[in-house]
Amino acid sequence: MDTDIILMDTNISTSTIKSHNKYFCNRESPYYNQEICELLCNNAEKDEIDISDKALTILPRDLFHGLEDLQLEKLNISGNKLSTLPKDIFKPLDDLRTLIIESNGLEYLEPSIFYDLLQLKELDLSKNKLTALSKDIFNGLQDLCVLRLNSNELKYLEPGIFDDLLSLNDLDISGNNITTLPKDIFKNLKELRYLNLCSNKLNNLNISKNRLATLSKGVFNDLKNLQRLYLDSNKLDNLESGCFDGLLHLEWLSVKNNGLTTLSKDVFCGLENLEILDLGSNKLQNLEAGCFVRLSQLEWLSAENNNLTTLSKGVFDGLENLETLNLNSNKLQILESGCFDGLSHLKWVSVEHNSLTILSKDVFCVLENLKRVDLDSNKLQNLELGFFNGLTKLILISIKNNNLTTLPKCVFIGLENLRRLHLESNKLQNLESGCFDGLSNLERLSFKNNSLTTLSKGVFNGLENLRRLHLISNKLDNLELGCLNGLSKLKLLSIKNNNLTTLPKGVFDGLENLEKIGLESNQLQNLESGCFDGLSHLKWLSIKNNSLTTLSNGVFSSLGNLQILHLESNKLQNLEAGCFVGLSQLQKLYLSNNKLKTLSKDIFNGLQSLRILNLTSNGLPNQFLSSRL
CATH class of the missing domain: 3.80.10.10 (Ribonuclease Inhibitor)
Known part of the structure; x- marks a missing residue:
């Protein structure tokens, strides 16, 4: 700012000095300043x-x-x-x-x-x-x-x-x-x-939620000890080559929620010790070959929620130690053969919420250490034979919310270490015999929300270690005898929200280790005598929200270890004498919201372990009810 030129009066009286300032106008003061003194005495502006x-x-x-x-x-x-x-x-x-x-x-x-x-x-x-x-x-x-x-x-x-x-x-x-x-x-x-x-x-730097639009070359020079850098929620649309120069010990870099559209070759050059890189929620449309070179120590990479449409061959070259790759919520329509080349240490790849319609046979074949693959919410219509070849260490596969209509025989051959398989929310109408061959160590299998109408005999053969089977929300109207053969270690079976009208005797044969069965929200009208035979370890049984009208004598007699029984929201009008025989360990019995008008005198005899009995929302008078409890 320009300074005004002011004419000073040097004839300043002692009284003026005292009245204005005892510091700047006092010649004996260390603060004496003639210019300031003159300004004060002349009422000037400065x-x-x-x-x-x-x-x-x-x-x-x-x-x-x-x-x-x-x-x-x-x-x-x-x-x-x-x-x-x-x-x-x-x-x-x-x-x-x-x-x-x-x-x-x-x-x-x-x-x-x-x-x-x-x-x-x-x-x-x-x-x-x-x-x-x-x-x-x-x-x-x-x-x-x-x-x-x-x-x-x-x-x-x-x-x-x-x-x-x-x-x-x-x-x-x-x-x-x-x-x-x-x-x-x-x-x-x-x-x-x-x-x-x-x-x-600094070993940790967070400058998220600002308005940074660019990072010039050398901006982080001298931060040689920095280990974490957060640049989230700014307005970065480009990363200049050299902008990360000097960050020799950086281990964690997050550039989430910016406006990046591409990554140029060598942009991360110099970050040899980087272990975690988060590029989520940008506008990336493609990844240039070589953009990740020299990130040899990188273990975790996320490019989720971008606009990627394809992955070209060799795009991840240089990431030989990468263990986790997140590509969720992009616009991927195809994964080129060879796009995962070089990722020999990858353990988890997630490509959820994309637009994949088909996967080439060998796209994952180089990932010999892969343990988990997530392909949920795509548009996959089928799985080619050999698609999982070479993935012998896979533990979990999730292909939920796709358009699969069938599973070909032997499609999972070679996955002897697989523990969990999620196929929920597809359009599966039937399961071919032999489609689960090779899954001898599978422990969890879910088909929730598909269109299965029946299960044929032996369809689950080979799943001798299966512990949990979910068949919720299908269109099952029949369980063929023998359809559950080979599931000797099964502990939980859920078939709720289907169209079952009856349970044939012997349908649960061989499930001697089963502890929980969920049959709620079907259309069961009666329970055949002996339909629960062999379930000596069952502890929890739910048949609520069906159309049962009566319970016959001895229908639960083989369930000596049952502790909880749900029968609410049926149409029960009658409980035959002896229908609860054998339930000596039963602790909780729910019979609410039925049409019971009367109960025989000894109907609950033998239930010496019962702690909770719910008979509400029936037509039973209080006096009658209390005399039976």
Whole structure:
């Protein structure tokens, strides 16, 4: 700002000096300044005062009293030997726009020292010896645009210290001893354009939720000890080559929720120690071959929620130690053969919520260490024979919410280590005999929400280690005798929400280890005598929300270990004498919401372990009910 030229009157009386200022107009004072004195005595205006490089060791609390009429906009007190400043020293300077206190020996500042400087736009506290700053020290400085804290001895920054700096666009904290930054410390700095954190001891840096539009080459130079860098929720649309130079020890980089459209070759060059890279929620349309070269230590990579339509051959070259790859929520229609080349250590790949209609036979064949593959929410119509060739270490496959209509015989051959198979929400209408061949160690199998109408005999042969089988929400109207053969270790069977009308005797033969059966929400009208034979270990049975009208004598007699029985929401009108015979371990019996009008006298005889009996919402009178309990 240009300084006005002012003509001074040098004939100043002693009385004038005393009345205006005892510091700047006192020749015996170390603060004597003829120019300021003349300004005061002539009631002149001056936009700048410079008392720098005077070797001052202290500033009196009332040093600037009497300067109110100068309408001072800039004050420079740099290059002195000040170790602290009085609490209210700047109170008379409410017009101040620029305050420079750099190159002193400041060790401490009062929390309220800047409270009256509401119009301040630039504050320079650099090159001092500050080790800490109060959380409230910048309160009220909503017009501040430039803040320099560089070259101090700051070890940490209080959470919320920058919350009032709504106009700040230039912040320099370089050359301190900061090792970490609190979460969201920059969250209110919506106008921030320049941030310098060089030459600290940071091992974790979070500058998410700002408005950074670009990262120039060398911006992170000197942050050689940085281990984590978070750039989420900014406006980055490009990463310049060299922008990560100097981050030799970086292990975690997150650039989520920006506007990146592509990644150029060598963009991550220099990050040889990077282990985690998150590129989720950008606008990536393609990945250039070579964009991940030299990330030999990378173990986890996410490019979910982008606009990728294809993966070309060799796109992941250089990621020989990658273990987890997340490609969910893109627009992938095809995975080119060879796109996963080089990922010999990959253990988990997830390609959920894309538009895949077909997978080539050999797309996964190079992933010999793969343990989990997620293909949910695509448009897959079939699985080719040999599709899983070479994946001998697979533990989990999930192909939920696709358009599969059938499973060919031997499609899972070679997956002897598979433990879980999820095929929920497809359009499967039947299961071919032999489609589960090779799955000798499978423990969980789910077909929930498909269109299966029947299960043929021996369809689950070979699943001798299966523990859980979910057939919920299909269209099953019949269970053929022998359809559950070979499931000797099954513990949970859920067939709820189907169209079953009856359970033939012997349908559960061979399930001697079964502990839970869910048959709720079918159309069962009666239970054949002996339909539960062989289920000696069953503990939980639910047949609620069916159409049962009666329970025959001995229908549960083989369930000696049953503890919980749900029969609510049926159409039971009659309970035959002896229908609960054999249930000596039963603890909870639910019969609510039926049509029972009467109960025989000894109907609950033998239920010596019963703790809870629910008969509500029937037609039973209270007196009759209580006499039976």
